[in-house]
Amino acid sequence: MNHSVYENTKKETWGILLLWACFALWVMIPCYLLGYQQAPEETLKMVLGFPSWVFWGIAVPWLGSNVAIVLFVCFGMAEDPLDAHESVGTNATSPKGEPEK
Amino acid sequence: METLLPWIQEASQPKTEHQSALISFAVYMLLVFALAWLAGRLRKGKSEFMSEYFLGSRGLGMWAFALTFAATNASGGSFMGFPALIYSHGWILALWIASYMVVPLVTTGLLAKRLNQVSRIAKAVTVPDILRERFGSSSVGLVATGLLTFFMFFYLLAQFKAGSQILATLLQDMPLFQQGVLWVDGWKGNFFLTQQTDADYLLCLLLFASTVIVYTTYGGFRAVVWTDVMQGIVMVIGVVIMLFLVLYQVGGLSQATQKLAQLEPPKSGTIRVEWKEPILEAGRIPKGVWLQTETGDLVRLAKPLEMQQGDTLSEPVEVLIETNSDTYLTVDVWDLSTWGKTLIQGEPTGYARGDGSKGVYVSAPGPSKNSELGYLSIGMAFSFFVFWAFGGAGQPSNMVRQMAFTDSRVLKRSIIVISLYYTAIYFPLVIIFCCAKVMLPGMEITPDRIMPEMARTLSFAAGVPWLTGLIVAAPFAAVMSSVDSFLLMVSSGVVRDVYQHHVNPKASERAIKWLTYATTTLIGIAAVMAVLNPPTYLQNLIVFATGGLAGCFLMPMALALFWKGVTQKGMIAGMLGGCITHLSLYVIGYLMYDGFKVYSFLGIQPFIWDVLGSTMATLGVSKCSKPIATELITRYFGSPR
Numbered sequence: 137m138n139h140s141v142y143e144n145t146k147k148e149t150w151g152i153l154l155l156w157a158c159f160a161l162w163v164m165i166p167c168y169l170l171g172y173q174q175a176p177e178e179t180l181k182m183v184l185g186f187p188s189w190v191f192w193g194i195a196v197p198w199l200g201s202n203v204a205i206v207l208f209v210c211f212g213m214a215e216d217p218l219d220a221h222e223s224v225g226t227n228a229t230s231p232k233g234e235p236e237k
Numbered sequence: 238m239e240t241l242l243p244w245i246q247e248a249s250q251p252k253t254e255h256q257s258a259l260i261s262f263a264v265y266m267l268l269v270f271a272l273a274w275l276a277g278r279l280r281k282g283k284s285e286f287m288s289e290y291f292l293g294s295r296g297l298g299m300w301a302f303a304l305t306f307a308a309t310n311a312s313g314g315s316f317m318g319f320p321a322l323i324y325s326h327g328w329i330l331a332l333w334i335a336s337y338m339v340v341p342l343v344t345t346g347l348l349a350k351r352l353n354q355v356s357r358i359a360k361a362v363t364v365p366d367i368l369r370e371r372f373g374s375s376s377v378g379l380v381a382t383g384l385l386t387f388f389m390f391f392y393l394l395a396q397f398k399a400g401s402q403i404l405a406t407l408l409q410d411m412p413l414f415q416q417g418v419l420w421v422d423g424w425k426g427n428f429f430l431t432q433q434t435d436a437d438y439l440l441c442l443l444l445f446a447s448t449v450i451v452y453t454t455y456g457g458f459r460a461v462v463w464t465d466v467m468q469g470i471v472m473v474i475g476v477v478i479m480l481f482l483v484l485y486q487v488g489g490l491s492q493a494t495q496k497l498a499q500l501e502p503p504k505s506g507t508i509r510v511e512w513k514e515p516i517l518e519a520g521r522i523p524k525g526v527w528l529q530t531e532t533g534d535l536v537r538l539a540k541p542l543e544m545q546q547g548d549t550l551s552e553p554v555e556v557l558i559e560t561n562s563d564t565y566l567t568v569d570v571w572d573l574s575t576w577g578k579t580l581i582q583g584e585p586t587g588y589a590r591g592d593g594s595k596g597v598y599v600s601a602p603g604p605s606k607n608s609e610l611g612y613l614s615i616g617m618a619f620s621f622f623v624f625w626a627f628g629g630a631g632q633p634s635n636m637v638r639q640m641a642f643t644d645s646r647v648l649k650r651s652i653i654v655i656s657l658y659y660t661a662i663y664f665p666l667v668i669i670f671c672c673a674k675v676m677l678p679g680m681e682i683t684p685d686r687i688m689p690e691m692a693r694t695l696s697f698a699a700g701v702p703w704l705t706g707l708i709v710a711a712p713f714a715a716v717m718s719s720v721d722s723f724l725l726m727v728s729s730g731v732v733r734d735v736y737q738h739h740v741n742p743k744a745s746e747r748a749i750k751w752l753t754y755a756t757t758t759l760i761g762i763a764a765v766m767a768v769l770n771p772p773t774y775l776q777n778l779i780v781f782a783t784g785g786l787a788g789c790f791l792m793p794m795a796l797a798l799f800w801k802g803v804t805q806k807g808m809i810a811g812m813l814g815g816c817i818t819h820l821s822l823y824v825i826g827y828l829m830y831d832g833f834k835v836y837s838f839l840g841i842q843p844f845i846w847d848v849l850g851s852t853m854a855t856l857g858v859s860k861c862s863k864p865i866a867t868e869l870i871t872r873y874f875g876s877p878r
Contacts, residue, residue, distance in 0.1 A: 139875035176596035185490025
């Protein structure tokens with residue numbers, strides 16, 4: 137078995153959880169401050185046609201997430217060989233996991 | 238005075254027929270069959286039936302992996318239920334769906350690489366296969382198969398009904414379809430199971446089910462993936478075309494948002510019509526017709542208004558009461574003043590939050606019919622941010638795809654493609670259906686029809702009616718791409734995990750092949766039989782199934798892949814722990830609300846409790862039970878410690 141996949145995937149998992157948490161905060165904080173703290177009757181603030189809380193709390197982080205995902209995939213994820221010591225194809229197996237004759 | 242009934246018949250005629258939409262939709266269906274046929278032909282050259290039929294020989298490249306993953310995740314809900322929610326609650330749905338910005342990374346990045354590696358070492362073809370081989374235990378495999386088949390079948394039922402409903406919406410005004418409905422109506426009464434089924438629904442169910450069952454059975458996983466790729470492309474093209482058309486026709490996004498900010502939620506109530514003379518002949522005014530009341534209010538019929546011979550006063554009928562004066566300019570109002578007076582009965586009911594308020598569709602937490610707290614509290618918004626991302630990672634249908642990609646370079650590129658794909662689908666859907674609220678008033682009576690209605694409105698206004706067929710093919714494609722995947726998963730569970738591993742391990746390739754064809758077909762037929770008289774709580778069934786699958790499989794699978802200390806008993810306890818927590822919340826919900834509803838303990842998404850239950854059971858039982866054999870740990874982790 138290629139041990140690097142196990143080690144690298146563990147590191148990548150922490151990176152992914154961290155990114156998820158960052159975007160959760162980036163979305164929730166502006167939406168809460170600009171969206172939930174404003175009464176519906178107040179004058180609508182818009183940015184590029186979006187309500188301002190949608191623009192700063194969802195549209196901008198969404199674009200930011202695309203950039204972050206590209207960077208993470210390019211620089212944070214290893215290209216591990218997945219079948220270094222195994223054949224690429226699969227076989228019908230017996231219940232014990234042995235290839236059928 | 239003009240006679241009432243002929244006038245109603247004349248006014249009820251569809252303003253436009255769209256045969257061109259039917260033709261473009263038929264072309265799309267032909268392409269689906271052509272791809273399935275090609276996939277079936279290609280499979281005949283392969284020596285290993287099981288791995289090719291259920292996993293496409295692990296040969297998925299970037300586009301195939303990315304689009305089958307994206308298309309399978311986008312079920313009918315994305316194109317029917319989600320637009321209906323946006324239409325009903327406005328911009329707040331952007332926050333509800335915001336987690337999709339990180340869904341591709343979390344659902345594919347967390348488990349995919351390791352899952353793919355372990356499935357290769359185990360030579361696994363299905364999700365229960367992986368768990369069985371990883372723990373060297375057929376009991377683990379059987380529990381996984383049982384849970385997967387149980388929850389997946391519920392999902393299958395829901396999608397079969399959704400597919401039939403979409404088809405009915407698409408075809409309802411077409412003369413050829415109406416003839417087909419009359420034909421079905423002629424024989425359905427002869428069979429016990431179909432006596433109570435609506436003829437139009439039954440015809441669509443048979444059309445939809447036969448299409449999916451045939452191409453999935455014949456083509457297997459490769460056909461499912463190829464059709465998913467085409468369906469994924471159809472979906473994104475449909476959304477992009479709609480986005481451009483809607484922004485052009487509504488006069489730009491700023492214009493739409495400003496108009497949306499001026500809207501107040503409608504009210505609901507009942508009306509009766511007081512006829513000047515007794516009705517001469519029985520008839521009905523169809524659902525959806527706009528009427529003006531004696532007091533000048535504009536109402537839309539939520540149910541047909543029945544007229545019986547000799548009536549001078551109609552029965553009360555539910556209506557939506559429009560509260561925005563601009564609506565008069567955009568809808569076709571039937572004038573019944575020649576024949577009688579339309580009167581509102583009693584006090585109309587407003588929204589629990591947002592009644593009489595402008596600005597609720599553009600602010601948080603959004604208007605709500607039932608809750609004074611609004612549609613989406615900040616706590617629930619966060620819960621959904623967790624659920625979409627991690628719930629997706631726990632779906633076995635995603636895990637199967639993660640077993641099938643070629644190498645980690647394909648995975649990396651696919652994550653980027655899926656991210657861009659979801660950006661191009663989900664955020665534009667919010668924009669499109671916020672604009673729809675401005676363009677098409679009164680759709681609250683049938684919110685699930687907003688997608689095809691918008692497709693038709695936009696296409697006809699742009700002078701390209703054939704586009705309707707292409708655009709409404711998008712939700713149909715979404716349902717099909719989910720149904721075919723789930724059909725194959727249930728079938729693989731039965732053939733591979735039950736028959737081949739427990740009934741006849743020495744079955745020949747030929748026997749397995751024919752058993753697979755027969756099982757896929759039979760499961761499809763069983764699902765059709767189960768939805769002939771469809772359950773009422775359909776959306777709840779989908780939530781029940783997806784939540785249950787994620788609760789049972791997310792943490793046990795993650796721990797099986799990353800933690801050496803999990804034991805066989807710990808794994809079984811984890812899967813059952815998730816299942817028991819999930820079912821318990823539904824039982825409590827049933828007792829509390831007297832219906833098929835889940836109980837959200839402390840107001841938190843039930844999925845989070847399922848995952849907690851599953852994690853605690855896995856960890857607790859693993860600590861107290863006998864460790865698995867050292868050879869198995871070495872095999873899957875490279876070293877015993």
